[in-house]
Amino acid sequence: MTSEPSQIPRDKALLRAITPADLPVFYRHQADPASNSMAVVHPRSRDEFDAFWDRVLRDPGITARAIVVGRETVGHISCFQMDGLDAVGYWIAREHWGRGIATRALGLLLSEVPIRPLHARVARSNAASIRVLARCGFRLTVFRSAPADDRFPACEEALFVLD
Numbered sequence: 681m682t683s684e685p686s687q688i689p690r691d692k693a694l695l696r697a698i699t700p701a702d703l704p705v706f707y708r709h710q711a712d713p714a715s716n717s718m719a720v721v722h723p724r725s726r727d728e729f730d731a732f733w734d735r736v737l738r739d740p741g742i743t744a745r746a747i748v749v750g751r752e753t754v755g756h757i758s759c760f761q762m763d764g765l766d767a768v769g770y771w772i773a774r775e776h777w778g779r780g781i782a783t784r785a786l787g788l789l790l791s792e793v794p795i796r797p798l799h800a801r802v803a804r805s806n807a808a809s810i811r812v813l814a815r816c817g818f819r820l821t822v823f824r825s826a827p828a829d830d831r832f833p834a835c836e837e838a839l840f841v842l843d
């Protein structure tokens with residue numbers, strides 16, 4: 681049984697539809713070096729970022745939500761297709777790490793999106809993200825070596841599934 685994050689009241693971190701005003705905020709979040717180091721990912725250039733979000737927001741098959749605490753946009757979370765599988769991903773602004781926000785946001789997304797199984801791919805070194813997945817019921821299926829590509833440096837990754 682998991683415990684609730686104690687740092688923020690449960691009703692404070694919420695999901696809502698993404699608006700154009702969120703995109704500059706997301707751009708700053710995804711440019712943060714410590715965040716990219718944790719996620720083992722290369723940040724997107726401005727053009728790559730704009731093209732990515734234009735595609736995401738036009739795709740009715742993707743559920744993408746802003747994560748807000750009070751009036752502040754603190755991150756985003758989404759359900760999308762990855763290598764033909766339904767997958768989740770999330771990103772929280774560094775100044776809000778460790779407040780239970782990702783755990784809460786993933787719980788909310790799982791309530792909203794009925795699709796199962798859901799998959800997640802995470803760098804093995806990303807202990808915080810692995811903990812978020814475990815707290816939300818995802819189980820580890822395998823570790824594997826992932827080669828470098830334009831988006832990701834080579835790394836050992838962990839695959840998770842929620843049945």
Ligand SMILES: CC(C)(COP(=O)(O)OP(=O)(O)OC[C@H]1O[C@@H](n2cnc3c(N)ncnc32)[C@H](O)[C@@H]1OP(=O)(O)O)[C@@H](O)C(=O)NCCC(=O)NCCS
Pocket residue numbers: 685715716718719769770771772773776777778779780781782783784801802803806807808809811812
């Ligand atoms: C990973 C990330 C989403 C976590 O967000 P968050 O809001 O800080 O997560 P939460 O506070 O809900 O939970 C983090 C959990 O990891 C734990 N944790 C944090 N750092 C840890 C570490 N180095 N080792 C082990 N556990 C760790 C926390 O204690 C917490 O667990 P607990 O609630 O049982 O105490 C956030 O750090 C982030 O956006 N990082 C950059 C982008 C990224 O990695 N995205 C995911 C890609 S798969």
